Amino acid sequence: MSAPFGRPIIGNRWDAAADAAEPRSVSVIIAHFDQQRELDRTLAALRRQTHPRALLQIIVADDGSPTPPVVPADVTLARHEDRGFRLAAVRNLGVRHSTGDILCFLDADTAPEPDYVARITRLPSLAPDVVAVGRRRHAALADDDRPIELAGPANEIAEPAWLDDAYRRSRDLLDADARSYRFIIGAVVACSRWLFDHVGGFDESFEAYGGEDWEWAYRAWLQGAAFAHVPDAVAWHDGPDWAGRDEADRRARKNEETLRLMRSIRAPGAAPFALLGPNADVLVMLRAAESVAAGVVCVDSLLQALPDARVVVPPAVRTALEADPRVVDDWQGRTRVEVEVPAPVHVDSDAALRLRAAVAAVGDGDLGAIAFGSHAIVRASRARARDARWGAPxxxxxxxxxxxxxTPLHDAPDLEAYFGGWWPPG
Structure with missing residues (x-):
């Protein structure tokens, strides 16, 4: 599926996009559960958007409220039954009712300032690989019925300092890396429908508070998305950030979220140090092996360098190493980095350090791959995925x-000598 508009960017350089974008059709998807007053405020704010009204579709996606929300006739209402907290599922429900080129996600208790839609959709309209996140500010709005751009600042409460600091240090995510999914807040995010369809919807197995936006954002990163923070796209959340709640409750909920994310995200700093999971940060592909012994030495030395990798090997090598769950004959899980090894090699401790450094480096900025002669190439999955999506480099x-x-292993090595530690000679 070729891109319907815009052009690719290089790396994460969203700042190189043109200054102005032609307004595109936008579907605003508002996740809602039993918050009629807050929903009314958000719908009123959307009525006053500077984005052309004819290009704005508003969808309220209701997560099974006891009483269906009341919405104006020109607002689409999509509902599913109440089966507990299902934010991921209800956002996907809203997407299924959408028609816009750009998807803009809001929560019912997060009301946008008048320029919000125009500002947060500008970058995805220019470069459809961009995931844009706005600035979610916080206010104790209570019964203040003034326009949100007045009520918000008048009742402002503290924003999360960690998030503000992250945007500042990363230059509004221009310097994003594989852990920057943590700064994509689902209540204030926009992306092209084209990218969303490639990435896939939110993971509906998330049925507790938190994590579904980070899992989706990390998946988008692996698919070659670029992240951008748009600080002047402001929406006001009614109440404090959840991190401001009771500390014991906050930690318990955060631990539950982290355990859920651990199954999906294996980026450095987000995964256990030794435990394996259903996904892997690195996939090694040994394309061929003239001898099983050469394949065994190659895989063993590569796993010493990259102990939590998965390694795809030819069938004969897989049979010899079938007791190790990291060695497979096929791989469908997600990975951040792919290491392609055309033929067996031995990697010593010095080369292992360089290999690990390459694994850490690819995918950041515009660095898509690092080649070690003809022996191995380390490639960012996101680089391959973006090229494939556009059908061109x-x-x-x-x-x-x-x-x-x-060291290339052209001949079968002496396995006894290798295991015993007196190979290679010298």
Missing amino acids: TGWRTETRSAASI
């Missing part, structure tokens, strides 16, 4: 590094 850079201490 999208500007990722390939760097060449020293292949020293990566």
